[in-house]
Amino acid sequence: MPAQSLPFSRNEYDRRLAKVRAAMAARDLDALFVEDPSNMAWLTGYDGWSFYVHQGVVVTHDRDPVWWGRMQDANGALRTVWMEDASVLGYADNYVQSTVRHPMQDLAAHLRDMGYGARRIGLELDNYYFSAKAYLVLREELPEAELVDATALVNWQRGVKSDEEIAFMRKAARISEKIVDGFVERIEPGLAKNELVAGILSDAVRGVGDDWGDYAAIVPLLPSGTDAAAPHLTWDGRPFKKGEATFLEISGCYRRYHAPFCRTVFLGKPPQHIIDAEKALVDGLEAGLEAARPGVPAGDVARALFGSLERAGIKKDSRCGYPIGISYPPDWGERTISFRKEEETILEAGMTFHFMPGLWMDDWGLEITESILIREGGAAECFCDRPRRLYVKD
């Protein structure tokens, strides 16, 4: 029996499946094995923290997608996917993290049974969580199949969002705003960082109104002072100090959809070089938002930002944005387009990005970012609505 409370309409899942099948046809793929949990959820509705074992969805042209995973997680699949029960396959528990057998032996047997043992099968060679061993076992078990790299094939189909998806991202954005508001309100010299994180996680999961909060694909990141030079350090128990900037990188999450959002708070009086950087960054963000329109290459957004930063003497050439939407740990990005100078992919209306020009200098950092929607006839729309500036608490 299909799941009772699917996040999306059946039409929406049909739309997604049709897009993926068209992309498969364009590459002559008879079947596609999808292990990335974001892609699994986007295609089938499957939702569970079971991606630490091998599992996936098999997409073909002539039948509903097949969910395949650990037997005990098949119970979770039966409760969350739109397909009939016959499209849910579980493997025996002694395949799990075994030193003598591998789950891909079981998958290969199913692929042979389904008639794909000598066909052309796409694999996500560089998506989470498909391992090198998984590939080698499939190759050994399916010697007559042609296994081809279909990394991010599904991710690329996720780029342009439906109205249903955008509605979810707006709900996520309300949660992001709530988290940032609580951060700005609570932070003060002497408060232990983990205490602040307790408030952040609590706000994130409480959500807004009836829209309960889901877990984000990345934990809150909030380095302070010189540690803010390192963008991906997590928290500890030390107190916030006067004279330091702390940036907060978070995302509200509504039913696995994200709207990442970053703001920076300075406790005390910020030095001139940070005030100057703030101005250059905000100008650059505004230039980037203006540039981010349907029909232009994604690299234009990076160029607009970098131009503003360079005029202020700040050198940055790292990636400054990536697509967002549905996701699972360890990343809330879609891993397709990157906002960087060399990126030539053309923007389309309905695409959504985290425009993320973080500055991580030798001994300080500054993050002021926006989750954005590319739309017809105008500059990009920001999902969140909070002042685009450095917050100062003196």
Add this chain to the structure above:
Amino acid sequence: MPAQSLPFSRNEYDRRLAKVRAAMAARDLDALFVEDPSNMAWLTGYDGWSFYVHQGVVVTHDRDPVWWGRMQDANGALRTVWMEDASVLGYADNYVQSTVRHPMQDLAAHLRDMGYGARRIGLELDNYYFSAKAYLVLREELPEAELVDATALVNWQRGVKSDEEIAFMRKAARISEKIVDGFVERIEPGLAKNELVAGILSDAVRGVGDDWGDYAAIVPLLPSGTDAAAPHLTWDGRPFKKGEATFLEISGCYRRYHAPFCRTVFLGKPPQHIIDAEKALVDGLEAGLEAARPGVPAGDVARALFGSLERAGIKKDSRCGYPIGISYPPDWGERTISFRKEEETILEAGMTFHFMPGLWMDDWGLEITESILIREGGAAECFCDRPRRLYVKD
């Protein structure tokens, strides 16, 4: 400059490195590339949420380990690892999630520079987050090297914990107890599940006393009623109901060390079949704890548990335990030994496990578990100290 606040003594890191080098020597490995973030942290102290991009540690016999990753994360490495700065290597940002180049091209160049281009190199073919593509690129870039499967080589060295590690796990256990106490106290009919999770996460991160809480490698799992048949569903916003059991699976986390712990609460009067299952499960746990001693095969623990369950007419043959310690998402297990009948690995004093006999039946579930320490001269010690029973709130 080595990090200022390493979690462990230099002796402890030396001990770990020596163990890994001995295991490498036993397999004739000249070098080992470790991408699993748990292994990276265990060997070097590296701690950051950057495992969504390719990164790793290169271990050889003749120099300090080399941290290798994204340039912007090198700043995080410099702040968290024990090695000198020269042992931290960053790759350019345009390798990140690129469609035209791969980070492993950069790693291969370093391996050649270090003199390992034609040597025997171990790779974690089935650990997080080493992808199939990463392997294929390395193979292409290092045609003269012999690349061999070293999956879980480091994980196996982590099995027996040092006193320093056990002290961390005891701190994690205090946090686990606090989380479970808060769960039992707060749960009641009508409370929205996400509200309860907000309290759980807040307790987890606040920690106990000065021991601040880190993020656990798995989010809280707490399915209710018939959904408890599916062990890995995450929360939603629906209210708890009278007449339903909810199990909570969580772990306190202290500086990446875990002590997972599960208890089940029944709201109302539990039916006889659940009371019977509780008794069988508690008896089975106690039999398993008695069996879990140095010198016996790990399978004995499973056999002791299953014996008790079978006498009560409950059939279970899925894995009922796994080693625990340091970890990062998506799993807090070490992925080496499994408590299952076929497991012949001999238990040693200092090994730590989550003894996890979850019952996931067709329309109900029950989890009562213990994190345990194998010790000389007695039954296993439980890290947490809370009544081993079904909690009933009527």
